[in-house]
Amino acid sequence: MKLPDPSSLSRAAAAIAWNRRDFLRNAVGLGASGALLGFSPLRAAALPLKHKAVVVTFGGGARDEETFAPEGQENIPNLLRTLFPQSTLYTQVVNHGILGHYVATASLATGVYETFDNFAAVAPRDPTVFEYFRKDLHRPADDTWVVAPSNGFNRIGESDNRRYGEGMGAGVILPKNLLKAAMPTRGLGNYDHLLRDNYEDPFYTPALAGNEVELQQLDNILKLSVDDFTQHALTLSSPDELSVYIARQLMRRLAPSLLWITLHDIDIAHSGTYSLYVDGIRRSDRLCAEIWKTIQAEPEYAGRTTMFILPDFGRDSDMDAGGNGFQHHRTGDALSRTTWMMVLGPGVRPGVVIDRPVDSLDLVPTLGSLLRFSTPLAQGKPLTEVL
Numbered sequence: 229m230k231l232p233d234p235s236s237l238s239r240a241a242a243a244i245a246w247n248r249r250d251f252l253r254n255a256v257g258l259g260a261s262g263a264l265l266g267f268s269p270l271r272a273a274a275l276p277l278k279h280k281a282v283v284v285t286f287g288g289g290a291r292d293e294e295t296f297a298p299e300g301q302e303n304i305p306n307l308l309r310t311l312f313p314q315s316t317l318y319t320q321v322v323n324h325g326i327l328g329h330y331v332a333t334a335s336l337a338t339g340v341y342e343t344f345d346n347f348a349a350v351a352p353r354d355p356t357v358f359e360y361f362r363k364d365l366h367r368p369a370d371d372t373w374v375v376a377p378s379n380g381f382n383r384i385g386e387s388d389n390r391r392y393g394e395g396m397g398a399g400v401i402l403p404k405n406l407l408k409a410a411m412p413t414r415g416l417g418n419y420d421h422l423l424r425d426n427y428e429d430p431f432y433t434p435a436l437a438g439n440e441v442e443l444q445q446l447d448n449i450l451k452l453s454v455d456d457f458t459q460h461a462l463t464l465s466s467p468d469e470l471s472v473y474i475a476r477q478l479m480r481r482l483a484p485s486l487l488w489i490t491l492h493d494i495d496i497a498h499s500g501t502y503s504l505y506v507d508g509i510r511r512s513d514r515l516c517a518e519i520w521k522t523i524q525a526e527p528e529y530a531g532r533t534t535m536f537i538l539p540d541f542g543r544d545s546d547m548d549a550g551g552n553g554f555q556h557h558r559t560g561d562a563l564s565r566t567t568w569m570m571v572l573g574p575g576v577r578p579g580v581v582i583d584r585p586v587d588s589l590d591l592v593p594t595l596g597s598l599l600r601f602s603t604p605l606a607q608g609k610p611l612t613e614v615l
């Protein structure tokens with residue numbers, strides 16, 4: 229994919245961001261510019277000790293038209309009404325990398341634009357945030373976890389950079405694999421809707437590799453019996469609900485200090501069915517609020533956890549002749565590269581909108597500054613407004 233000229237991309241992204249800010253002001257009743265622009269960096273020393281971070285990414289970007297634009301706001305009532313008033317919102321997060329979900333999410337996690345084949349189950353080349361976190365702070369293996377949607381993502385927890393050493397990454401749970409491992413012998417009805425995967429390419433069909441190792445994760449890590457897990461899973465309506473269920477179990481059992489959850493339901497947009505795409509956005513909106521609610525309810529997290537919510541990138545514009553609108557993210561146009569990020573937690577200024585362009589790669593150094601570990605090979609810069 230040809231990458232666009234950064235300056236033209238920045239101009240287009242700036243226009244998108246200004247529109248977004250106006251939408252937000254109208255939507256949440258923020259009138260005074262002071263509420264939007266007035267901030268100064270907080271001192272990190274004021275943050276409580278034992279700070280934790282939860283990162284929620286959407287694999288399957290969502291466009292303005294279906295989110296922050298006036299016609300989209302009905303799809304994100306929780307983000308807009310419940311979370312935004314508590315958040316600092318970056319309106320121009322620009323992804324200059326490859327617009328495929330696994331490679332883009334890996335790039336978010338390394339702070340470097342990774343260039344591997346999106347459809348290959350390979351480890352990131354550059355150290356992940358999980359390795360930086362564990363190595364620098366001498367954290368144990370169970371203090372950082374990834375909950376991710378599908379195969380390929382099983383390699384996201386640890387790079388193949390040997391300077392950071394084998395075994396220094398995050399534990400990775402793929403809930404669909406857990407369910408696949410648990411269900412074949414159970415005969416408890418139809419659960420295909422919970423195993424949906426690979427919306428991107430009908431010719432690429434990774435096998436869901438559920439096996440005994442996955443089942444041991446249920447028992448050993450989550451302290452969850454196969455029966456309890458399967459019975460609860462069958463009450464859920466989508467893979468993302470299953471992911472959030474697993475994430476909650478992790479938070480209760482292990483309370484990891486750095487937890488990364490990647491949602492994926494929105495990417496059903498590739499089917500071309502607009503209503504399913506919007507359903508995915510609405511579900512993601514609700515699940516983000518549920519995750520934040522869990523953070524507030526769990527003693528290990530309440531009052532000392534920063535949550536980051538961001539799509540990995542956008543989707544194609546209706547105006548780009550090279551694409552097919554919301555269905556895909558293939559053109560590399562400004563809309564497909566520009567997204568947003570919400571940050572909530574102690575010390576984060578509420579109801580603040582940051583319009584300056586930031587880069588998707590800024591996430592890793594920001595996490596490093598927040599939790600006090602170094603990220604030497606990551607590119608990007610710490611986002612000072614939330615530190």
Ligand SMILES: [Zn+2]
Pocket residue numbers: 287288289329427428495498557
């Ligand atoms: Zn996609």
